[in-house]
Amino acid sequence: MSGPSTSPAAAASQDELIIEAGRASTHYWSDLWHYRDLLRFLTLRDIRVRYKQTALGVGWALIQPVVTTIIFSFVFGKLAAMSAGGVPYPLLVLAGLLPWQLFSAALSGSSASLISNANLISKVYFPRLIIPFSALGVAAIDFLVVLALYVCASLWFGRIPSWHWAMLPLFILVALTLAFGAGAWFTALTVKYRDFKYIVPFLLQVGVFISPIGFSTGVVPRWRSLLDLNPMTGVIDAFRWCLLSDGQPFDLRGISFSIVLSALLTYSGLWYFRRMERTFADII
């Protein structure tokens, strides 16, 4: 009876379901798979709602990176006259801004996700991980819009994408898992301690300044080891290696650190999220 069109709950409970204290994990991962359409609709909802009743619509996704790129290019490229290592300064900034905005949107979105969907949590069952996942989806789609902008800008400056681009999905994944790991921690903590509602925007604000968005890591050799403590440094460098191609060193150490940290955060974040999940409906 479980064709491809059966309801999610159907195939998930072919065998009987036991509800007991501490048994929430039964069928969890298969349920998660069966609720994939919900993930899709929640993501669609957030994207559609965001640009409803706006005159510019999806243009808003572009305005912020464009303005930031112009300002950063002016401040770092012109005023501070930092070197871009032979690439047009706006491209350098935009290539750094891309991963940062992806990370920042994914982290702030997933951290706030449970609280902003409190009505769903207290009224209906589904694997709660769907909610932070859908926030990642929203961030990823915004990212694709800005990536398209980057491609246009890159061609405008007469630069053709190289084979380095093939590695991009991997680094997107690293940025997303970093955001997801931290986001899973924050969103589960926010359910209980609303303090984290204020902590995350603050962290991200600080992050803008301690990430090499407006400048290349090559121009600050003295502070390099300090900069490397920020896991986004490795991701930003890797993005620049992909997108700018020539003249950009591949920093294996930086990206390895980011990958290891994202794995640790995701593993522990999932553990904490799952541990707290069964009390969400009671305390949210």
Place this chain on the structure above:
Amino acid sequence: MTGDPIITVENVSKRYQLGHQVLDDTLRDRMARGIRSAAERLRPGARGVRRTVEEFWALKDVSFELHRGQVLGIVGRNGAGKSTLLKILSRITEPTTGRIRMRGRAASLLEVGTGFHPELTGRENVYLNGAILGMSRAEIARKFDEIVAFSEIERFLDTPVKHYSSGMYVRLAFAIAAHLEPEILIVDEVLAVGDAQFQKKCLNKVSEVTRSDGRTVLFVSHNSAALQSICSVGIWLSQGQIAGQGPINECLAAYLHTGNHRADFPAPAVERPHITSVHVDPRALAEGRIEVQVGFKSPFPLSPPVVGVIISSKLGYPLAGSNGRMAGKAWQPQPTSAGVVTACLDHVPLHSDTYLISAYLGDASMDYDQKLDVVEFDYVSPRFHPQMPPLHVIGQGDFGWRWSLRAD
């Protein structure tokens, strides 16, 4: 009714810790508490200050079985544990102890239009809400036309639901829910909303699917007529425990005839005019009316018997009261020394909530007896709006506002 039960609930209890949220809501509170208790431990000779977190058992040792095709009605007062039981059965929250075995896929409908987004169109909300209720995209697409036809809102399908009337909103939400096809359907007080005709349509749909497809339904409602028409068996919950269990008619009768809607008073030691009973008619409540019956007895004929009735909020603030004297020429009963006075309110200007009734007894010139806040009852308003602000914001009164706009 043969074979193993489809749902087996064994000794299910649910404990909530009162004040838990308030105590721990921010990190600062948590840290302050930690520091305080550490300081207390360090202080020599300090008596151990034990913080007692108050416990509250929303459910206590609830057990029952349900067979395939049975429709179970759950009755009980507000706070009796009905919603907690449904939340546990729907896997929204875990039981503290006990065990439930379900042998079929379940879907629950604890609220009308959960997850409806006002900015999205009717069409978009059908897909979103369907997915929230556990349907797959393909399943929703297959039933889409049927859902739209059932909801009777074809013309507004591409209008954002924030422009819908509450009736349209509820109809669309119900239409989606009505097309769920689980083996076990868990439904909370949702039929209290929507117009009478649509309610009937929904009830018919529920009885249709239970009869033809052998679906098992668990159903909470204050509407005894609805319960009687679709349920076969009933459970009466009182203070988290099962107070009665059996065929729905017996269960309802037992529930409705307990102190829930009625208070009786013994004769006072000194003989004087007194109130013998105060009763809020549950059948009238089910129809959205309030009917209060006040029984009285007096050593001498009261000329005329005057009864006063006051409806108060559950916090005890008087909201609407009147008495026979105020009725003037419209009500001039015979002098009598015993009887029952019935006070009816056909158009109740109140939102759904728990209310208290006070009763007074007197004659043309003076009061003899009063019973304050003696009967508590749940009023379920036939008017309902899904985006209604909470009652502590807008108040209990529902006076039927009229709106107009002069655009400049």
